[in-house]
Amino acid sequence: MLKLLLIGIKDLKLMFRDRAALTFMLLAPFLLTIGMGFVTGRFSGRSTGLSDIPVIIVNLDKADLGNALEDLFHSDDLTDLVEPTASSDPEAARQLIDDDQASAAIIIPEGFTQSIIPAEGTMFDSNSVQPDPVQIEVYTNPSRPTGAGIIKAIVDEFVSRVEEGRTSGMTSLSQMMASGLLNPQDAQAEASNQFQNVDQTESTAITLKTNTEGSQAVEFDLLAYFAPGMALMFLMYTVSYGGRSILAERSEGTLPRLMISPTHNAQVLGGKVLGIFFMGVAQVGILILASTMFFQVKWGDALGIVVLILAAVFGATGWGMLITAFARTPSQVASTGSAVMLIFGILGGSFISLERFPPFMQTISKITPNAWGLDGFTTLALGGTLRNLTEPITALLIMGAGLFVIAVFLFNRNGLVQK
Amino acid sequence: MPNILEVQNLAKNYGDFTAVKGISFDIKEGEIFSLLGPNGAGKTTTISMLSTLYTPTSGDATIGGHSITKDPMAVKQVIGVVPQDIALYEDLTARENLVFWGQMYGLSGKSLNSRVDEVLEQIGLTDKAKNRVKTYSGGMKRRVNIGVGLLHKPRLLFMDEPTVGIDPQSRRAILDTVKDLNKQGMTLLYTTHYMEEAEELSDRVGIIDHGELIALGTQAELTKQVGQTDTLILRLGESDDPETLAGALKGLKGVQHAEVSDGSVAIVTPSAEEILAAVVSKANERGIKIRTMEIREPNLEAVFLHLTGRALRD
Numbered sequence: 001m002l003k004l005l006l007i008g009i010k011d012l013k014l015m016f017r018d019r020a021a022l023t024f025m026l027l028a029p030f031l032l033t034i035g036m037g038f039v040t041g042r043f044s045g046r047s048t049g050l051s052d053i054p055v056i057i058v059n060l061d062k063a064d065l066g067n068a069l070e071d072l073f074h075s076d077d078l079t080d081l082v083e084p085t086a087s088s089d090p091e092a093a094r095q096l097i098d099d100d101q102a103s104a105a106i107i108i109p110e111g112f113t114q115s116i117i118p119a120e121g122t123m124f125d126s127n128s129v130q131p132d133p134v135q136i137e138v139y140t141n142p143s144r145p146t147g148a149g150i151i152k153a154i155v156d157e158f159v160s161r162v163e164e165g166r167t168s169g170m171t172s173l174s175q176m177m178a179s180g181l182l183n184p185q186d187a188q189a190e191a192s193n194q195f196q197n198v199d200q201t202e203s204t205a206i207t208l209k210t211n212t213e214g215s216q217a218v219e220f221d222l223l224a225y226f227a228p229g230m231a232l233m234f235l236m237y238t239v240s241y242g243g244r245s246i247l248a249e250r251s252e253g254t255l256p257r258l259m260i261s262p263t264h265n266a267q268v269l270g271g272k273v274l275g276i277f278f279m280g281v282a283q284v285g286i287l288i289l290a291s292t293m294f295f296q297v298k299w300g301d302a303l304g305i306v307v308l309i310l311a312a313v314f315g316a317t318g319w320g321m322l323i324t325a326f327a328r329t330p331s332q333v334a335s336t337g338s339a340v341m342l343i344f345g346i347l348g349g350s351f352i353s354l355e356r357f358p359p360f361m362q363t364i365s366k367i368t369p370n371a372w373g374l375d376g377f378t379t380l381a382l383g384g385t386l387r388n389l390t391e392p393i394t395a396l397l398i399m400g401a402g403l404f405v406i407a408v409f410l411f412n413r414n415g416l417v418q419k
Numbered sequence: 420m421p422n423i424l425e426v427q428n429l430a431k432n433y434g435d436f437t438a439v440k441g442i443s444f445d446i447k448e449g450e451i452f453s454l455l456g457p458n459g460a461g462k463t464t465t466i467s468m469l470s471t472l473y474t475p476t477s478g479d480a481t482i483g484g485h486s487i488t489k490d491p492m493a494v495k496q497v498i499g500v501v502p503q504d505i506a507l508y509e510d511l512t513a514r515e516n517l518v519f520w521g522q523m524y525g526l527s528g529k530s531l532n533s534r535v536d537e538v539l540e541q542i543g544l545t546d547k548a549k550n551r552v553k554t555y556s557g558g559m560k561r562r563v564n565i566g567v568g569l570l571h572k573p574r575l576l577f578m579d580e581p582t583v584g585i586d587p588q589s590r591r592a593i594l595d596t597v598k599d600l601n602k603q604g605m606t607l608l609y610t611t612h613y614m615e616e617a618e619e620l621s622d623r624v625g626i627i628d629h630g631e632l633i634a635l636g637t638q639a640e641l642t643k644q645v646g647q648t649d650t651l652i653l654r655l656g657e658s659d660d661p662e663t664l665a666g667a668l669k670g671l672k673g674v675q676h677a678e679v680s681d682g683s684v685a686i687v688t689p690s691a692e693e694i695l696a697a698v699v700s701k702a703n704e705r706g707i708k709i710r711t712m713e714i715r716e717p718n719l720e721a722v723f724l725h726l727t728g729r730a731l732r733d
Contacts, residue, residue, distance in 0.1 A: 003522070003523065006519065006522050006523070010508070010511075010519055013511070013515075014508060014510050014511070017510040017511075017551075018510065252504075252506065253502055253504045253505070253506030254506045254507065254508060256467075256472055256502070256506070257500070257502060257506040257520075257567075258523060259472060260470045260471065260472050260495065260498075260500050261495060261520070261523040261524055262492055262495040262496050262523075262524060262525065263523055264492075
């Protein structure tokens, strides 16, 4: 066990003396995190991540539902998340968005309420003509995709709940009338009452969706997504760098020398794996510390973070070992490792949220430690604790152990050194 | 003296290729034994099997009474290995390298530190111990490479061509170190393709070629095998072809072998003085200009030439 540790510590020491590797492991993800911060408006001063998203509301409806939507954006639940401004001119609102003054403009057209709630006396009149549905327009700012996406999601949620309420209300009223429980003359009053409930009760139910139990409106820092995203992507570089060191030691003669010393082969391989693990933990740990110190990123539950880092690095180490076991030369590991880093980075959600992926891509992403790791980090940043990480941690541990077993099998088959 | 190493029919195959063909020899405690042979003769493969890195295809060896196939961990405690290629961590300092490798051999604490100091003194790098190995010259790296093999005071030290590719001064220092270690009681198995090194260092020499041990004994015993012979070395003008002259001399009376070695013509003969005139005449006939001549007494080079028909460095 001591020799295992000594080999691992030696590899960690060598990593910290390799300036080129350090640049790639620490500086590159750090700079990319800063870049993502700028892209998402985290450092621009116009917005601080997912709070105070500037939105312009143009309410031309001036009726129940239009007012309800406007009230929703001024509600206590969304007060930290959005910063609404009222306007009466749709063109002026669109111009402000084009000028990058806000994330989105919501234009509620005249007659919106009426297109949902028919005028009094016309609801059950087969002779009356129902107006065409009127669409709410969400004019989004492409340079602020995240903020715009949030606004659009809130409006979609509102519209869908209004539509849901309208459909269920109409169905229940029709059934009540058919069964004689409701007189046709009372139906209009009952319908109006139900639609009032639609815009009032449902609106307060809209909150930012979180993965945690007991969902409540929480402030989510985008860097708490992008910083681990970048760290996890470059973690794949680190584990392949560690794996490469196994083959480099083989070609440089230090691996045979280790195996000539009174050290079991399992200790040598175990020590090398431990070295890769140490490197990964050091890299992710440093990046998280740096993000906390320089960007005040709120990562969430400390214990959860520590356990998640260990599990994510374990899962990634399994991939590093597998890549190494398949390669014949250090340069093969380097090139394969870089490709895997980029593929897993994209597939695992380091650049684009996995929720934007089609379902089959989301399923494929589960082979990456990035996806599981990001799932865990997002959960923690949204207020979750270690208890909420059972699924990602279990998946990462199974991934690491499974890949390690395959890698050891391949190493044994091919021989750690030529025999 | 008892044998510290006994090799019995040790062989190593790689598919159809046989790298080592069932060699047998032993080494007595306290002696320097050289395994002399050209590149590719099987020296490193033999060392790799004896140091338990490679598993023999057949045969076995005992070191300090332990079988290399049945009890490799016990063997590893007895031996030290200085590999042919420098096997160090270049981003660590010499001291850090020695400390790490000492730990791999079970040293720790004060005994490790004092042993590292001793070895640094022994290899003459105390002053530069805190410099990273990558800043060292080739000769200095070779010395650290040797130092690692000495850390745990092995009873038997394998040195695999430790002087390849270094300057004459560093080479001299390494040869002196080998002699000093032997004087301190260490047994050495030294492989080389330099005949001069084997002659200078060895109590006994094994000559290996194409995986076979073709001769074994003291230097005197080996040279006796070729009888009272001289080696006549002819160095020719730059434009002259040594192969042409060697071919012409092969049939000459008194010439046992005539081969090209290092661009010169090497002739094995019972008496160099008696064939000198005929050799010069043959050269003149073919318009070949002999630049210098050298007569060498019987040596290991002559033995190798006698046994294989080839020069050692071919």
